[in-house]
Amino acid sequence: MAIRDFLQSSDYVNNFTPLSEGEVVMNQEMELTLEQEFHLRHFADVVKQMSREQAQAFLIEQHRLMLVQKTLFQKLLKQGWESK
Incomplete structure (x- = not known):
């Protein structure tokens, strides 16, 4: 499976918990759903089959997508704040 296909077929969700006004931290205590566990296992299998170059390119693309998401x-x- 190509990296781009994998990225487009996977649904990753980050769980965040507000600490105080303006602060957010990843919630380490939340459990993954069964579907998320499956995607994580599949992800691990795909990564293990990658070459070093493929893994580096994948990591860079993942970081780019995280920045886009942020x-x-x-x-x-x-927008939500301004509409109130």
Whole structure:
């Protein structure tokens, strides 16, 4: 399976908990759903089959997507805040 296909077929959810006003931290205590556990296991299998170069390219793309997600969340929060 190509990396791009894998990224498009997977549904990753980060769980965040607010600490205080303006602070957010990843919630380490939340359990993954059965579907998320399956995706994680599949992800591990795919990564184990990658070459070093493929794994590095994948990691860079994952980081880029995390930054895009962060920007999207910030824009959505700002829009929600401004509409109140």
